[in-house]
Amino acid sequence: MQCESCGERDASIHYTQIEKNEMQTLHLCEQCAAEKGLQPGVHAGSFPLTDFLAQMGRSGPEAPSSGPCAFCGLTLDDFKKSGRLGCSHCYVTFDAHLGGLLRRLHGGTQHVGKVYLPPDPSRAEQQERLAGLRRKLDRAVQSEDFERAAQIRDLIRTMEGAA
Amino acid sequence: MSDNGFQDVGLGWLEGSGVHSDIVLSTRVRLARNLQGHAFAARVRDGEREEILDLVRAAVQETALSGGAGYELSATPILGRRLLHERHLISRELAGLAGDTPPLGSGLFMDPQGGVGVMVNEEDHLRLQVILSGLRLHDAFHRVDELDEELGVQLPFAYHQEYGYLTSCPTNVGTGLRASILIHLPGLVLTKEIGKVLQGIGQVGLTFRGLYGEGSEVVGNFFQISNQTTLGKSEEDLVEHLQKIVGRVIQYEMGAREILMRDAPTVIEDKIWRAYGLLRYARSLSFDEVMNLLSGVRLGMSMNLLSGLRVYTLNKLMIFARDAHLEQAAGRPLREAESDLHRAAYVRRVLATEGDVSADAVDAQDDRETS
Numbered sequence: 371m372q373c374e375s376c377g378e379r380d381a382s383i384h385y386t387q388i389e390k391n392e393m394q395t396l397h398l399c400e401q402c403a404a405e406k407g408l409q410p411g412v413h414a415g416s417f418p419l420t421d422f423l424a425q426m427g428r429s430g431p432e433a434p435s436s437g438p439c440a441f442c443g444l445t446l447d448d449f450k451k452s453g454r455l456g457c458s459h460c461y462v463t464f465d466a467h468l469g470g471l472l473r474r475l476h477g478g479t480q481h482v483g484k485v486y487l488p489p490d491p492s493r494a495e496q497q498e499r500l501a502g503l504r505r506k507l508d509r510a511v512q513s514e515d516f517e518r519a520a521q522i523r524d525l526i527r528t529m530e531g532a533a
Numbered sequence: 534m535s536d537n538g539f540q541d542v543g544l545g546w547l548e549g550s551g552v553h554s555d556i557v558l559s560t561r562v563r564l565a566r567n568l569q570g571h572a573f574a575a576r577v578r579d580g581e582r583e584e585i586l587d588l589v590r591a592a593v594q595e596t597a598l599s600g601g602a603g604y605e606l607s608a609t610p611i612l613g614r615r616l617l618h619e620r621h622l623i624s625r626e627l628a629g630l631a632g633d634t635p636p637l638g639s640g641l642f643m644d645p646q647g648g649v650g651v652m653v654n655e656e657d658h659l660r661l662q663v664i665l666s667g668l669r670l671h672d673a674f675h676r677v678d679e680l681d682e683e684l685g686v687q688l689p690f691a692y693h694q695e696y697g698y699l700t701s702c703p704t705n706v707g708t709g710l711r712a713s714i715l716i717h718l719p720g721l722v723l724t725k726e727i728g729k730v731l732q733g734i735g736q737v738g739l740t741f742r743g744l745y746g747e748g749s750e751v752v753g754n755f756f757q758i759s760n761q762t763t764l765g766k767s768e769e770d771l772v773e774h775l776q777k778i779v780g781r782v783i784q785y786e787m788g789a790r791e792i793l794m795r796d797a798p799t800v801i802e803d804k805i806w807r808a809y810g811l812l813r814y815a816r817s818l819s820f821d822e823v824m825n826l827l828s829g830v831r832l833g834m835s836m837n838l839l840s841g842l843r844v845y846t847l848n849k850l851m852i853f854a855r856d857a858h859l860e861q862a863a864g865r866p867l868r869e870a871e872s873d874l875h876r877a878a879y880v881r882r883v884l885a886t887e888g889d890v891s892a893d894a895v896d897a898q899d900d901r902e903t904s
């Protein structure tokens with residue numbers, strides 16, 4: 371079946387709609403459907419990571435070129451091609467390139483959510499975690515989730531007791 | 534690892550409880566986590582995936598997942614993997630649906646109630662997830678957060694002072710949180726407002742996609758709406774923002790339905806009853822057809838035009854009328870044409886036993902048309 375809008379490509383999207391109290395089914399190709407805003411996931415909804423990757427290093431001064439990641443061997447070119455990092459050390463190795471990318475993707479680079487406490491935490495990690503829990507407690511109180519606030523308060527007390 | 538069968542695993546969300554469960558089918562929240570000292574999926578050494586699965590398997594025994602179902606997917610028969618995929622518990626890749634069996638080390642652990650679970654060795658080492666019925670974003674986050682706390686004590690997660698939880702893809706870094714809801718928006722599609730609404734969603738930091746059927750087309754007016762960014766906002770703020778926008782989308786949808794009933798009541802009622810009639814009596818149904826008809830019936834139920842139907846029944850049909858579920862019920866593989874016959878028979882049987890619409894609805898409609 372041909373697309374009813376362009377008459378060229380194959381229709382793969384079939385939308386039923388009502389116009390003047392009449393039911394109509396539109397047969398459209400993906401491209402025309404997207405232009406009419408009828409097919410999410412192709413244009414407006416897709417995540418433009420590849421666009422962002424293509425822009426890496428174009429804006430601002432060129433970041434110093436870094437060699438491959440010492441832990442996993444990933445190179446910056448590998449990352450630009452796949453959009454996937456190789457290991458947690460890559461975040462350090464390619465830091466100069468990632469900061470700008472993360473800012474464009476997320477609007478910021480500082481994590482303000484949960485603070486992770488590793489199995490054998492250092493003193494600094496414990497303090498970070500406590501600060502994170504206090505922020506979490508404030509949010510629970512603000513949203514009047516008192517049951518949860520009480521749980522978080524218990525966590526804080528336990529940690530302060532152990533410190 | 535014992536495969537504990539598939540009977541009810543991961544189907545708690547079908548119950549149809551929770552706020553707005555007629556419009557919002559389900560709420561899902563997942564957290565991406567990786568282990569310190571191991572490369573991410575793209576760079577793992579031979580044998581490393583199995584090591585990671587062993588570590589996670591040992592750790593889950595100390596959590597709420599202990600005593601639940603566990604699947605080592607490379608050793609799980611194809612039908613089992615298809616069932617888990619049809620229930621949205623594992624991704625296409627982890628299910629190995631492209632033809633190859635999943636690579637060694639691919640796993641899934643579910644809690645005994647089947648609402649919370651962990652996918653192992655997908656794009657990230659761990660993907661903690663929960664699926665609940667209806668619109669329950671905060672509840673869902675709290676549940677997965679608890680599991681995260683329990684697992685984080687056992688396993689050293691990759692974490693960075695500035696960037697938070699580190700993930701394979703930079704689009705997930707920070708909270709690693711992706712919250713999404715599956716929503717039914719026939720009113721907005723029929724009034725052609727859907728494009729505008731979805732565009733608006735894209736402008737407020739959220740993302741959306743249609744629910745795809747067997748092919749590549751969007752079926753049944755079902756859409757998934759999720760947060761797009763994961764870094765720079767707290768988990769609670771991300772969830773609250775989604776909650777607020779979804780609330781607004783529900784209002785738009787209700788408004789669209791009112792307009793439809795005002796401007797085209799006979800067309801809408803006819804569409805709904807035709808959908809019900811086809812599901813109730815047809816002898817052969819493709820899956821995409823079932824989804825599109827269920828959309829009409831769901832709209833009718835939601836607007837009280839088809840009384841006697843429950844959300845649970847309609848949710849159940851969306852999962853159990855899929856190919857792998859029909860094959861499991863039949864106890865053998867089904868060819869495509871055969872599948873369509875089995876599907877129609879299953880839908881008829883369910884609607885006959887628990888989906889008979891009361892005659893009152895029919896009478897009310899007749900009364901109005903003759904008055």
Ligand SMILES: [Zn+2]
Binds near residue numbers: 373
């Ligand atoms: Zn076209």
Ligand SMILES: [Zn+2]
Binds near residue numbers: 439442443457460
């Ligand atoms: Zn690396």
